Amino acid sequence: MSHLLEIRDLLVRREGRTVLEIEHLAVAPGEVLAVIGPNGAGKSTLLLTLARLIEPARGEIRFEGRPLAEQDELAYRRAIALALQEPLLLDRPVFSNVAIGLRFRHLPKDEVVRRTETWLNRLGIGHLRDRPAARLSGGEARRVSLARALAIQPRLLLLDEPFAALDPPTRAGLLDDLQALLAETGQTTIFVTHDLDEALRLGDRVAVLLAGRLRQCGRPEEVFGGPADADVAAFVGMETILSGRVLACAEGRVIVDVAGRHLEAAGELAPGQAVLFCLRPEDVTLWPRDGVPASSARNRLVGRIVSLAPHGALVRVALDCGFPLLALITRASARELDLAPGMEVSASFKATAVHLIPHSLFLSSRGMMNGEEGALSWTTK
Amino acid sequence: MQNVLELFTGGDPEVWQITLLSLRVSGLATLISLLIGLPLGTALALGRFPGRSFLLSLINTGMALPPVVVGLVVALLLWRSGPLGGLNLMYTPAAIVIAQTIIAAPVVTGLSAAALQALDPRLRLQLLGLGASRVQMVLALWLEARLALLAALMAGFGSVISEVGASLMVGGNIRGQTRVLTTAIVLETGKGEFARAIALGVLLLALSYLVNLTLTWIQQRGARR
Numbered sequence: 001m002s003h004l005l006e007i008r009d010l011l012v013r014r015e016g017r018t019v020l021e022i023e024h025l026a027v028a029p030g031e032v033l034a035v036i037g038p039n040g041a042g043k044s045t046l047l048l049t050l051a052r053l054i055e056p057a058r059g060e061i062r063f064e065g066r067p068l069a070e071q072d073e074l075a076y077r078r079a080i081a082l083a084l085q086e087p088l089l090l091d092r093p094v095f096s097n098v099a100i101g102l103r104f105r106h107l108p109k110d111e112v113v114r115r116t117e118t119w120l121n122r123l124g125i126g127h128l129r130d131r132p133a134a135r136l137s138g139g140e141a142r143r144v145s146l147a148r149a150l151a152i153q154p155r156l157l158l159l160d161e162p163f164a165a166l167d168p169p170t171r172a173g174l175l176d177d178l179q180a181l182l183a184e185t186g187q188t189t190i191f192v193t194h195d196l197d198e199a200l201r202l203g204d205r206v207a208v209l210l211a212g213r214l215r216q217c218g219r220p221e222e223v224f225g226g227p228a229d230a231d232v233a234a235f236v237g238m239e240t241i242l243s244g245r246v247l248a249c250a251e252g253r254v255i256v257d258v259a260g261r262h263l264e265a266a267g268e269l270a271p272g273q274a275v276l277f278c279l280r281p282e283d284v285t286l287w288p289r290d291g292v293p294a295s296s297a298r299n300r301l302v303g304r305i306v307s308l309a310p311h312g313a314l315v316r317v318a319l320d321c322g323f324p325l326l327a328l329i330t331r332a333s334a335r336e337l338d339l340a341p342g343m344e345v346s347a348s349f350k351a352t353a354v355h356l357i358p359h360s361l362f363l364s365s366r367g368m369m370n371g372e373e374g375a376l377s378w379t380t381k
Numbered sequence: 382m383q384n385v386l387e388l389f390t391g392g393d394p395e396v397w398q399i400t401l402l403s404l405r406v407s408g409l410a411t412l413i414s415l416l417i418g419l420p421l422g423t424a425l426a427l428g429r430f431p432g433r434s435f436l437l438s439l440i441n442t443g444m445a446l447p448p449v450v451v452g453l454v455v456a457l458l459l460w461r462s463g464p465l466g467g468l469n470l471m472y473t474p475a476a477i478v479i480a481q482t483i484i485a486a487p488v489v490t491g492l493s494a495a496a497l498q499a500l501d502p503r504l505r506l507q508l509l510g511l512g513a514s515r516v517q518m519v520l521a522l523w524l525e526a527r528l529a530l531l532a533a534l535m536a537g538f539g540s541v542i543s544e545v546g547a548s549l550m551v552g553g554n555i556r557g558q559t560r561v562l563t564t565a566i567v568l569e570t571g572k573g574e575f576a577r578a579i580a581l582g583v584l585l586l587a588l589s590y591l592v593n594l595t596l597t598w599i600q601q602r603g604a605r606r
Contacts, residue, residue: 051510074514082510084503090525100521101511152512 002065004029004188005050006157010059012042012049020045022059022214025207027156027190031105032182034203035192035218038235042212043192044085047158050190051082063156078105081154085161087145089133094125094144097133101152115223119151122181139170146178150187159191163198175201188351196236200224208232230357233278240284240326242277246270253298264298265354270279276357279315283353286337287346301325305343308334315339319347395557400584403561404592406474407542410481414489414537417482419530423519427505437494443487448480452550455480459551472553477561480547485537492536496529497522508586531600535593542589562588 003026003361012020027033037043047056050061061068068076072134081101089097099116107115108349120126123143128136136144142162144342149157163171163176179202192209193199199206200220207217208228216228227233233241244258246269254265258277269275287293287303303321315334317327325347337345424430427436457463459471459479461585470476500522508518523530545563554568562585569578 048506050446051506053506053509074512077509078512081512082507084507084510086503088501088504088507090504090521092524100508100513104512104514104517148511158510 002029003027003062004031004064005190007050007063008060008062010049010061011057012045012054014045014054017127018212020049020056020212022046025214025238026106026219027188029188030186030191031192032187032202032204033207034199034205035207035209036191036194036196036199036235037209038194041209043194043209044160045212046209047082047160047190047192051080051158052077053082055378079154080156080158081149081152082158083149083160083162085164087141089136089141089144089183091132091134093130094128094130094136095120095130097144097150098147101148115151115153116147118286119147122150123147123177137170138175139166139174142166142170142174143177146174150181150185153185153187155188156280157191158188159186159189161167161193162191163195165333178202196224202374208235210235227278227355227357230276233276233355233357235281240279240324242279242323244275244277246273246275253351256356261301261322263354264351266352267356269356278355279325279353281326281328284325284347284349286317286327286329286339287335287345287348288337289346291346295348296350298351298353300346300348302344302346305339305341305345307341308339319345321347386446395504396581398557399560399562399565400588402559402587403542403563404588406477406548406561407481408539410478410485410541411534411538413478413482413533414485417486418489418533418537419493421576422490422495422533423497423523425516427522437491440487440491442493444491446484447488447546448484448544448548449546449550451480451483452547455483455547455551463540471551472555474552474559474560476551477548477559480551481541481544484544484547485541489533489537490542492533493510493530496526496533499529499605500526516545530601531596534595535550538592538596539589542585542592 005027007022007025009024010020011018011024030068035043035046045054049056054069063071063076063079090100095116098120099112102112102115115356117126117129120129125140125147126179127144128140128144133141133144140284145161146159149159163175166174181187182202184270189202191198191202203220204224205218206220208215208223210231215232223232226237227236230241242258244256244263247255247257247262248271249255249267249269252268254267254269256263256265256275256277265277285297301321303319303325306318306320306324308315308317310331311328313331315326315331317329317334317339319325319327327347339345385541421440425433455476456471458465459468460466461471470479482511486530504525505518505522506533508521513521543563545567548554548559548561549564549567552564554560561566562581566578566581566585569575569581
């Protein structure tokens with residue numbers, strides 16, 4: 001597969017401090033890469049570097065097979081488009097804002113008009129054509145900003161937090177529209193976000209950037225289902241993260257001691273190895289106290305309900321099984337099981353749903369978790 | 382009072398000549414200040430180069446240059462035995478334009494720099510990220526700051542149309558040649574011709590108002606866009 005963009009051994013320093021360090025990252029034509037990470041992880045720096053607005057201290061960026069250093073700066077900047085986090089619209093009517101990138105490129109006037117109107121309509125803001133940018137709502141301004149970048153039909157689109165600071169309904173609508181547009185146009189895009197939901201929705205692949213370093217990159221299910229280390233796990237929301245020790249390992253089956261309980265996981269690890277036992281709450285099934293039927297789930301526990309909290313259309317159940325365990329179930333299930341705090345229930349989960357991370361990494365990231373030494377913890381989203 | 386009325390209705394040719402000269406000299410000085418001040422102010426606002434802060438403080442000080450000091454320096458330069466004496470510019474309208482440009486240029490430069498610095502610094506990155514060349518970026522920023530830039534222009538014009546010290550010193554207040562509204566007012570007041578002085582004062586105010594009214598109209602039309 002030939003890459004549209006390839007980064008090798010990139011190092012960006014600002015005010016004498018390393019803010020970004022990426023060994024390798026590549027984007028294929030037509031691909032949408034979601035770069036996720038908390039605030040201050042270097043996501044925006046990455047975009048500015050890719051837009052050639054920050055000069056890296058070291059490393060090579062290749063665009064269409066040629067190093068950027070060998071390409072004309074303006075020609076490259078005109079091959080791509082960048083939309084920063086704030087809409088940063090100019091004090092002029094919407095049409096003029098959306099057309100500006102095309103005018104910078106000296107496109108013929110009728111072409112500018114045609115493309116600007118097309119993209120205004122595609123983003124559902126055709127009716128705002130003549131409205132001054134200063135009189136737009138936050139959601140409208142964001143749509144103008146996206147139309148402005150998309151109208152350029154760049155070979156590479158860079159989007160910085162395209163949905164930040166929007167109210168949930170506005171954000172949901174824009175997310176739907178952008179997802180459809182990117183799929184329809186096959187626009188190669190790198191977008192950064194701290195929102196996992198956006199990354200899952202839009203990203204063909206997800207890259208996790210933590211403290212300026214690329215920690216993992218892969219398909220969403222790879223990253224979310226198998227975080228490379230504890231930091232990634234904590235960020236992508238493996239919400240039950242327990243500290244344990246491998247007791248035995250045979251035939252791809254690992255027995256882990258977690259707070260005195262013996263739990264099973266899939267994997268290959270040496271006995272005695274300290275591990276983090278990661279589990280997504282949606283992978284935990286709840287049953288009545290004594291009613292666990294025969295199933296393939298290797299782990300069955302009895303726990304007491306500590307709390308029940310609505311979580312969107314679901315209910316988040318916190319259990320005490322000798323260690324804290326989170327489960328995410330539907331409201332209907334919660335009703336049928338007649339769940340209430342203090343009640344005892346059985347919980348089960350498959351060995352394959354468990355993600356084990358060697359403990360040495362845990363030690364390096366203890367600060368990210370709110371549990372106590374050697375015990376168990378929940379990360380909060 | 383009758384004199385005042387006569388001045389306006391009678392169309393005294395000398396008054397019109399003085400008024401036109403004032404407008405021409407100060408207008409030209411403002412225009413030259415704009416040609417110097419806008420690029421320089423832009424460089425100061427957007428550029429990062431050694432001595433930038435020093436230059437900026439110098440410009441800001443220059444915004445309060447006393448016209449008589451400017452008049453003195455220009456007179457020393459243009460005096461027959463001065464370094465630029467060979468140009469024979471002393472006591473010509475050109476000398477007044479030079480002096481007024483020195484007065485207005487720091488005003489236009491300083492206010493232009495302030496106008497551009499007031500813009501969101503990320504706007505520059507965004508424009509470049511949309512494919513703007515450096516020139517296109519600067520033009521877009523000028524357009525974005527157009528209201529404040531017009532205000533800089535008005536302040537520049539205001540500082541020279543109303544000054545008297547420099548015009549008097551390097552122009553010499555020669556009747557029919559270098560007499561402008563302000564120097565004429567000084568002269569008439571000195572002669573005790575208060576009515577004429579008042580009339581010229583009113584004319585100066587009216588002129589200043591008219592120019593600023595036009596610029597304000599352009600500015601506010603821009604604001605409504």
